[in-house]
Amino acid sequence: MSSIAAAKIISQRTYPVGGKLNVTEHFFDVPKDHSKPEGGTIRVFARSVKKRDSAIVPDSSKDKEQLPWMCYLQGGPGMPCRAPQNYNFTQTTLDRGYQLLYLDQRGTGLSTPLTASTLGMRGNNEVQARYTKLYRADSIVIDCEAIRQALTADYPEEKKKWSIIGQSFGGFCSITYLSFHPEGLRESFIFGGLQPLVKSPDEVYRRLYKKVIQHRRSAATCFDEHLIYSILHEPLYCEGNASNWSAHRLMSEYRVFDLDKTDEDEPIYFTGEMIYPWMFEDYSELRKVQDTANRIASDSDWPALWDEKQLEKNDVPVYAASYVEDMYVDFDLSMETARKVKGCKVFTTNVMFHDGMRSKMEEVFKQAFALRDDVVD
Structure with a gap:
């Protein structure tokens, strides 16, 4: 587990939105290639959200400001996040005492874009291919660690870790996170994204x-x-x-x-x-x-996205939802993964599909947090 430098915070702007929320827009700079941090940077965008304090005398204490972080990892790969108020689980998560970070993973949304046009500006086709390879889960996870360190720089040690919630490909990123940088994690929620531990598709x-x-x-x-x-x-x-x-x-x-x-x-x-x-x-x-x-x-030079030995000794609590009728992530392979992640608790169902987090949010979240709280109906 290599040391990762904190991301550079470029700007932060906070504004209120409906539903008694405060949203902050963040721009960070991170290395384009984390193995060569001297080789230039790209910009990563994220929105964070917390409840807006409407008290006559607002509570400005550190405990109120330094709520535990939950980072949302979007499905994809290559999909941006919507605004926090447009996710049906935002309020539910805030009500549980978190502040949420919605990350536009590198190349998506308001982060430095990766499109046919911008890729063409990078150089010849071989250079373009090498550059595009920097946009897998391994780079995204290191971006997350760098951003976590930046956001919690003045937090007490016991509050520096954050929780992650991964939907679909975001769950794949979570498995990479658990494999290579578990030191940054307090807990991990995975919805329809228990990555098959395979080395070929x-x-x-x-x-x-x-x-x-x-x-x-x-x-x-x-x-x-x-x-x-x-x-x-x-x-x-x-x-x-x-x-x-x-x-x-x-x-x-x-x-x-x-x-x-x-x-x-x-x-x-x-x-x-x-x-x-x-x-x-x-x-x-x-x-x-x-x-x-x-x-x-045709390229076979791909590094590991998971570490089975680390997963077998995992000590980060993992709570997952896995869907029998999932058309995008095979259920049996997902359950094999769950068995290899020490301490992974799984809610399984055959009455939801891959979009369960969106279409059946209340039920999925209820089951996931019941696993976390060790509640048995």
Whole structure:
């Protein structure tokens, strides 16, 4: 576990919003490449939120200001956060005594953008590929640690750790966090994001294709606006292996997706979250980075995103929700992960889908905090 320098706070601006909330906008500078901190910085944006004190005589004590932090890690990869008041769990979490940080992970939202246009300014295609590889969970987690240190610089030692809450890919980031920087964590909540502990995406997609067939529905995403997702979705399962367009290779094993089949009595199914090389020909923005995407798909030089030995001796409390009918994160692989994370408590259900945190928030949060509070109905 290497030492990480605190992020540089560039600016902080606080304003009130409806619902008796105070929102603060933060801009931080962090190293572009954490292994080469001298090589320049990128900017990371986040919004924090706490209850607005409407008392006649506001409480300005340190205890009131230095509430325990909860950092929200968004799904994706490559998706920004909405404003805090637009999340249905914000008030619920604040009511439990936290202040919340919603992070625009590097390359997303108001953080330094990673788009086809900005990537083209970085240099030739090989340089672009190396740069894009800096946007996986390992870099995001180190950004988080740097930001945590900046935000808690004047906190007493017992308050410096923070809690994290990860949805989907945010849960994958949580597993990376637990593996390599657990010293920064007080507790971890994971919703639909118990990362499969695999070193190649092939087994993941074999299972997910079967789940897509069961659900008979597709995911709708505008890929022109989601370059990080399109290029780095498969490599988030890679360690020492190239993805080699895994979903594309494996689709031939499932005839229901074959557009060229001649049996008219058999339906043709849509796929789910999968990414295919032809997308980098069909989508105008992705077309600009086609060679870069192909280079990354053939690259096997990927470091570890999890450490099984560390997870086996984990001492950070972990509370997770895992969905039997999840079309995006295989349930059985998730439960294998849960068994390998010491002390991980899991709420499982077959009546929610991957978006349970959004569509069934009250129930999911109730179950997660019941695990935390050791409440048995």
